Amino acid sequence: MRLNVQVTPKKAIKFTKLTVFLTCAWPPRKRLFLFKVFMCFSVFLSIALLLPLIVSIIQHSDNFFIIIKSVIFICGIVNYVAKVITVRIYHEELQELGTIVDQFVDKANDQEKIVMQKLIDKCWKFQFFMTCSYYLTTTAMLIGPLVLTQKFPTDAIYPFSVDNLVVSRIVYLHQCFVGYQCSAGMALDCQAALFIWFLSGKFELLGAESKSVVNHDQLCHFVEKHQDLLIFADKLILSTRIMALSTVSVTKIGMIFGGIVLISNEPLAVKVQFGIMVMSTTANIYVCTWAADYLITVSSSTLSEEIFGSSWKHEPKVRKMWSIVLLRSQKPVIINIPGLLNNLSNEYYAAFLSAAFSAFATIRVAVNS
Template sequence: MLKNCIKFIIHIIWLCVVITFCWPLPVSSSKLRVLVFKLLIICSDNFVISSKTFCLSICISQHPIQSFMYVVNYGSLQRIVDEMVVCFKEARQYERDIFSKYIAKCNVFYGGTLIFVYITGLVFVMGPVALPIDYPLECEYPFRVNYTSIIIFIYFHQSFVCFQCAAHVCLSAFGAFLLWFTAARFECLAMEFQNSSNIDTLIVCIKKQLHLRRYAEQVVNCLRFLVLYAISVGTCALTLCGIIMIVNSPQVVKTQFITISVTMLIQVYMFAWPADYMKEWSINVSRSVYDGKWYKQSLKLQKMFLNVMLYQKPITLSISCLLEELSLRYYCSYVSNAFSIFTALRVVVENKSE
């Protein structure tokens, strides 16, 4: 049951991000197939299609920037995903129970988010139906477009761009899935530490901990600049949304920008929530030995348990000098600062109007 559920989750996430070409191929893929796949990533960029509004330009800029980041980290992501799939296949019963617990915790939020993101793209695709515009995006072309075939082609092309923007936002779900998986593995390892009853099993657990910490650091290295980019894009989008809400603009335009802003806030939260859990469980692994029956073990084993407890360095998603630590606390301050920017812009506009 769990195996089918995890396969379904992986398939849904893959389906949501497939048109970004950023989900890595299996490790067993040939070099030629990998080369063609990387060329598809680069060729899928739509940065040349710029919008008159800066906010839409920011959304479109996700294509080349995120694609470049995934090309750079392609090898690491390929190994990370391959190890994740193998871990799910070989999971024992207690590990399956923990994975099921995490799925129950996250399925509603992330499932609803993926649907909401694509609805956001659909709002822009259906824009010509509700607004006096011909295309979803306001673009000018250096050739005549008053032919039915060209109008249809441009409409479908711009619609694909809108959905590709949504797919790039869904890459946050892909990154969050890797963080949740890492946190769940730390919790599984914590149970193994609690059940350690001799030196041999403890040594095995310590080796697993070192391997898992290296795995977590690989995940963080692949995601840290994507998170920084998501935060930067979200800040710009929220600022522009604040301006749109203050000045006189059509209600439909305000609705579109509110939808974009909510999407950006959700995108950052999708990373912050699992990153906070991963940090917590990377520390709890060492602390978990205290929850076991260490008092019934030999003095030598108790001393080794004590050494394990002393090592409590957390794994955090951070960038030197740019992002101290991504956590729920940071996300709360991020949202608070966004509302502060809204308030400051409103004061400036009102003072100018007076």
């Protein structure tokens, strides 16, 4: 029997806010001081594990497996810290974007609700699966001490004894908390993707609205809406491209080092842990890539086709204005960092996978030889 679950835009927003809570991406309207204290404390806790992991690499320089594990955990922590810093730097822009999305969802008319629901139906299953995979991957790592001989989930080395029962439990809980911080850092990509899907929906609505423009005043109003969307896109791109760069960089390292574990002679339980991590990180980049690729289409070719189909029936003065809008719509909204991050799109993801698997195959040959 097929389970029919209706996920509305409001439910999707609430779920996303919950899963990224540890990144402090949604500041409350009250008690901002306590919120900032919690943010600083969270970053401190993550760095408190980062340093012992670096020490473990130095101390176990002759143990390649421990080095791989520590590097992967370090990547997760660096990704979390980088995204929290990004959230802090662009907190005003993100708060404004969040407010716009909340207000739009609350006041949407029937047509707007239909378009937004269509996009939520399109993406929620994948994003829900990815969010669950982030936290399940962390959980699989954290329960390692229950089925393996290791004492803690990581091989971190502390400047004090961890043989005491109380200290041992505190260290274990600390590593668990930081692990879920890393999961929240990955889940932040789902929030960015949610904003991108929202922007895509607004472009779809704008394209449909072009059919109802009949005079100069309505066209001016249409142009204003188009400019507002482009401003929204600029603010969204500022933070999203940095998050995407962090995710791509960490994912590349995680995939390569995780793949080495899979072809090693480690126990099956260890391979299962890292196998889940490799699959999760491989699919993680596609969260934002899928949304960004769709945005490229609706902000350019789809919008241009709608405008071109409506502009021919107007008077010459209005058609001239339409041609200016049409020219601007030829430039799609893209997410990239020149020289560091190519345009997020399906083509980019395919090239990324090809390069990652080529690197993995090269490493496998080197290890076997």
